[in-house]
Amino acid sequence: MTVENQLFGYELPFPRQDLYVALIAVLAFIPAVILLNALVNGVMNLFSTKKIFLLSPRGDTIIFKDFRGNVPKTSTEVFFRKAKFWDGAGKDAPPAFHVDGVQYLHVKVGGLYWVAVTRDNVSPSLITELLMRLYWICRDYFGYVSEEVIRKNFLLVYELLDEVVDYGFPQNSSTERLKQFVLMEPLIVKPRIPGGGAMKLPGGATGPTEVIKSVLDTDRTGAKEEIFVDIVEKLTAIFDANGHQKSSSIVGAIQIKSYLSGNPPIRLGLSENLILGRRDQRMLSSYGSDADVVMLDTYSIHESVDAERFDSERVLELVPPDGHFALMNYRSSRSFRPPFRVYPLVEDDMYSADKLTLYLRLLAEYPATKTATGVEITVPLPRSVQRVHCETDAPNEAKLLALPGKGAFEQSAEWRERDRKLVWSIKNLKGGREHTLRCRLTVEPGTVESTKRDYGPIMAQFVLPGKPSASGLDVRYMKILKEEKNYAPSRWFRVVAMANSYQIRPH
Incomplete structure (x- = not known):
């Protein structure tokens, strides 16, 4: 045993100078990592804003x-x-x-x-x-x-x-x-003519705020006196290939179409647990948890509404103008329970080196009491894809004829070569169901790996009627302020969720 191989009286399995070299390397590595991290953060901060x-x-x-x-x-x-x-x-x-x-x-x-x-x-x-x-x-x-x-x-x-x-x-x-x-359509505003004024509407408003094009039918139901109140929300969400929600937001509107004679004033009470913007953040402590509140980041209300009363009582009162108008527009960046998840998977074909199999698994994660319509999944495919053959899991025609409510599972898949898009359509989709699409892709020789990288992002479109709304916003009551005996007009309250930019990014 030599002294060179001992440390504090214990024998080392290697020369002592090797231990010193390793310790010096570690001591030099730690400051280098700290310095590099500070340098990277410093460079990144050159581009950041708060x-x-x-x-x-x-x-x-x-x-x-x-x-x-x-x-x-x-x-x-x-x-x-x-x-x-x-x-x-x-x-x-x-x-x-x-x-x-x-x-x-x-x-x-x-x-x-x-x-x-x-x-x-x-x-x-x-x-x-x-x-x-x-x-x-x-x-x-x-x-x-x-x-x-x-x-x-x-x-x-x-x-x-x-x-x-x-x-x-x-x-x-x-x-x-x-x-x-970003698929939301802008509201085109014509430039004002100098010296000209905006046309006045009943109630003193200079014009209705933006109206999200409603998918709900507002035609007359046959009643002489009736009013429609709709909460229409457009959902934006980004998911990864594993179904994890990366970001989300909601833009919505409370829309009204009135068929009340004489345009009597109306009063709507919204959710009592409604938190409006940054000013009301301090009120969160009065609730049990964040899940118990409805939070709107920003909002705008019709100019005829008393803004101070709305802030204090969550009440919207106005004389409704003629036609279809938006009583309130709002935006919320709180996460919501997504109604759909799509899981994409691409596998190599075991029989051909120039073919791939694309699987799309669609889950409807809303209650079975709801039915979505117009469900459409669009998958952009790169130019290396030459042919596409699709198979849905829909029952064949013989089985479909024997099923009650024929057409409830009606679906189709189409390869639109000019647009380079694969479109999977489901006419009606009840909550809690799951469907799978299987597609065989024939690609140019030598482009299998690039095709796996270049497809997507996958887009989903849908219309999902029914309460509750994704944001949690609700109308507690509506009063029609008309002093007339036995006046009982029909009131219609409806909620619908639509896809705004509902994306699955597989890479």
Whole structure:
């Protein structure tokens, strides 16, 4: 036994200097990892922002998105006060300035302040470029940008923000790419003629807010006096190939169509556990859990409604204008229970090196008392795919004739070669059911692996009527304020969920 192979009197199975070399390597590795992590975070922080908001020339907050929650809640007021009274001489504030350790970067275009806020030492040119890109994206969607346009399309603006910026980091600012994922249609607002005014409607409103095109029938049922109240919600969700929900949001509207003679005032009471925007966050502690509340991030109500009473009592009261109109538009970013899950799987064909088998497994995860209509699963396929042969799990025609309610499981699969899309359609789908589509793909030689990587994203379309709504919002009661004996008009309350951008990203 030699001294060189001993440590504190114990024999080592290797030379002692090898142990010293290993310890030195470990001690050098740890600081290197810490330094590299700090360097990466520093580079990433050059591109990050903590808040983005849009302000009107009067300082009203039109759009507000907080990505990290680590900058003051009063940042909108601080920015506007500084920007409006920069030096007391009426000069514009510089594009970038800081107050109490918070960086404010902004551009003023379209008559609005586009502002980004952060505590990090970011690159001003990159952030102002991001703000300008947001402006041009809105202009591409709406034709032009103004305060009225943004207010009427604020739900769509939030959808665009979610795709462009992820957790404060810019992701995608290409309008063409965004149109593949953001499918909500913009509300076109005609430019106002200088000196002209908007046409007045009953109740003092200057026009109804945006109406999501309803899939519900609002034709007369035969009653002389009746009113339709619909909660229509469009669901946005992104899933991975394992069915895990990565992100979600809801845009919805309370829509009314009235056939009441004389247009009497109406009063609607909404859910008592309704939390409205950032101002009501402090009320969460009064509820047992987050699951007991209905949270709306942003909302807009008809101009005829008393906003103060709605904030305090959750009551909407107005004289309904003629025609179909939106009483309230709203957006919620809380996660919801998805009505559908799609599990894609691609396997090699054991008999041919130039063929693949694509499986799509569809689960209807809503109660059996509900039935979805117009279910359509669309799978974009790359140009390497030459032929597609599909097999559904629908019963054959002989069995279908013997089933009660023929057509309840009616489904089809079609390969639209011109559009490079595989479309799987199910006419009616009852809750709790599961269906599988099997497709054999013939691909160009040598493109099997690239085909596996390049298909998707898978899109789902559906219409799902029935309570409860995905957001949890509900109408507790409706009163028709007409003093007339034995006046009992028919009231119709309906809820429907639709797919807005319901995606499964397999890669």
